[in-house]
Amino acid sequence: xxxxxxxxxxxxxxxxxxxxxxxxxxxxxxxxxxxxxxxxxxxxxxxxxxxxxxxxxxxxxxxxxxxxxxxxxxxxxxxxxxxxxxxxxxxxxxxxxxxxxxxxxxxxxxxxxxxxxxxxxxxxxxxxxxxxxxxxxxxxxxxxxxxxxxxxxxxxxxxxxxxxxxxxxxxxxxxxxxxxxxxxxxxxxxxxxxxxxxxxxxxxxxxxxxxxxxxxxxxxxxxxxxxxxxxxxxxxxxxxxxxxxxxxxxxxxxxxxxxxxxxxxxxxxxxxxxxxxxxxxxxxxxxxxxxxxxxxxxxxxxxxxxxxxxxxxxxxxxxxxx
Amino acid sequence: xxxxxxxxxxxxxxxxxxxxxxxxxxxxxxxxxxxxxxxxxxxxxxxxxxxxxxxxxxxxxxxxxxxxxxxxxxxxxxxxxxxxxxxxxxxxxxxxxxxxxxxxxxxxxxxxxxxxxxxxxxxxxxxxxxxxx
Ligand SMILES: [Zn+2]
Numbered sequence: 279x280x281x282x283x284x285x286x287x288x289x290x291x292x293x294x295x296x297x298x299x300x301x302x303x304x305x306x307x308x309x310x311x312x313x314x315x316x317x318x319x320x321x322x323x324x325x326x327x328x329x330x331x332x333x334x335x336x337x338x339x340x341x342x343x344x345x346x347x348x349x350x351x352x353x354x355x356x357x358x359x360x361x362x363x364x365x366x367x368x369x370x371x372x373x374x375x376x377x378x379x380x381x382x383x384x385x386x387x388x389x390x391x392x393x394x395x396x397x398x399x400x401x402x403x404x405x406x407x408x409x410x411x412x413x414x415x416x417x418x419x420x421x422x423x424x425x426x427x428x429x430x431x432x433x434x435x436x437x438x439x440x441x442x443x444x445x446x447x448x449x450x451x452x453x454x455x456x457x458x459x460x461x462x463x464x465x466x467x468x469x470x471x472x473x474x475x476x477x478x479x480x481x482x483x484x485x486x487x488x489x490x491x492x493x494x495x496x497x498x499x500x501x502x503x504x505x506x507x508x509x510x511x512x513x514x515x516x517x518x519x520x521x522x523x524x525x526x527x528x529x530x531x532x533x534x535x536x537x538x539x540x541x542x543x544x545x546x547x548x549x550x551x552x553x554x555x556x557x558x559x560x561x562x563x564x565x566x567x568x569x570x571x572x573x574x575x576x577x578x579x580x581x582x583x584x585x586x587x588x589x590x591x592x593x594x595x596x597x598x599x600x
Numbered sequence: 601x602x603x604x605x606x607x608x609x610x611x612x613x614x615x616x617x618x619x620x621x622x623x624x625x626x627x628x629x630x631x632x633x634x635x636x637x638x639x640x641x642x643x644x645x646x647x648x649x650x651x652x653x654x655x656x657x658x659x660x661x662x663x664x665x666x667x668x669x670x671x672x673x674x675x676x677x678x679x680x681x682x683x684x685x686x687x688x689x690x691x692x693x694x695x696x697x698x699x700x701x702x703x704x705x706x707x708x709x710x711x712x713x714x715x716x717x718x719x720x721x722x723x724x725x726x727x728x729x730x731x732x733x
Pocket of ligand 1: 625642
């Protein structure tokens with residue numbers, strides 16, 4: 279199954295990790311690379327399908343754990359795998375607004391998940407855990423967002439009802455009418471408005487539910503392998519859901535140089551895509567990447583575990599004495 | 601009651617916040633209302649101090665039969681850690697096999713789930729440690 283999905287390994291959360299702990303670690307690493315005071319952060323949005331509480335925002339836990347409280351706002355967002363980029367867009371809106379009306383100059387967008395599929399399901403094979411945090415501001419940016427646009431429809435490709443442990447998906451909708459249509463339209467509308475074509479970009483990154491879909495969509499949009507390799511992480515760590523496209527973008531920013539252009543499109547079932555046109559600034563050459571692990575380092579840092587340990591971790595098998 | 605207690609200890613648990621004595625410059629964890637060396641002279645001269653979370657293992661023990669909450673984590677390591685800025689702390693070492701843990705190894709703080717009050721209660725988060733890569 280690994281070969282069919284193009285996934286060689288996936289990350290698994292430890293028993294004491296959840297979307298909140300992963301969000302906090304990602305946020306702390308983002309801050310470690312920045313000179314901003316956590317008190318300057320005016321908003322925190324955490325996008326996830328696996329928030330630990332149904333009611334009690336993960337964003338509040340992150341806020342306290344990085345010292346951003348109390349003059350700030352925060353919210354948890356949900357939109358399948360694109361909740362993190364929905365937060366990214368919200369941050370852009372707040373920081374670019376009139377300071378007299380909304381005095382927020384700096385915000386934090388996080389995508390984090392510890393998702394799981396029912397045992398034996400294809401989702402079980404690729405669903406993994408991970409988180410990414412981006413600091414969004416107006417000054418000293420390493421990448422400028424030139425344009426962001428979304429493409430949204432009501433498509434029942436994947437869902438989970440309240441109280442159910444595992445999600446369901448409609449085979450008929452998962453591929454063409456859902457992922458491919460929304461990512462393609464999302465990418466095309468960005469390029470149309472920017473007046474760009476695939477060859478104008480140094481890098482492209484698309485949501486990665488498995489290793490195959492992003493290869494197929496990038497080919498049909500006219501991107502080659504070199505353009506997408508730096509942002510392709512699902513084959514090595516699995517589908518980190520809300521963090522998936524953001525992880526790819528973080529991987530690209532780990533290697534990007536001044537002046538380079540990036541096209542990034544996330545996808546969330548239900549369904550929609552968020553597209554971003556980004557240009558890397560000169561400041562990236564001074565950006566202290568070494569103050570936190572690169573995506574490649576974080577991915578290589580894992581410990582290999584067997585399925586029994588994995589199941590124990592995920593509480594799927596009834597354990598002795600429990 | 602427990603919810604309120606956990607909430608009061610939040611800064612300590614989340615951020616490894618302790619106390620700095622402005623008289624002798626000592627750093628203490630957990631927070632204290634009087635410096636153990638300056639005593640009364642430290643009154644009014646104590647401030648919040650956030651430890652970096654970097655430290656060195658000075659001793660440890662391997663737990664094979666933990667509390668029910670930790671059953672999915674056994675065997676796990678509880679270590680006595682000398683913090684870089686002074687004072688010491690007891691914490692769990694995660695993300696490594698117990699056989700990899702040794703006295704003198706460097707550790708860094710991570711943010712993890714400590715406990716939860718059943719399936720419907722609150723979740724307590726806070727510091728644990730892992731070997732510095
Ligand atoms: Zn003192």
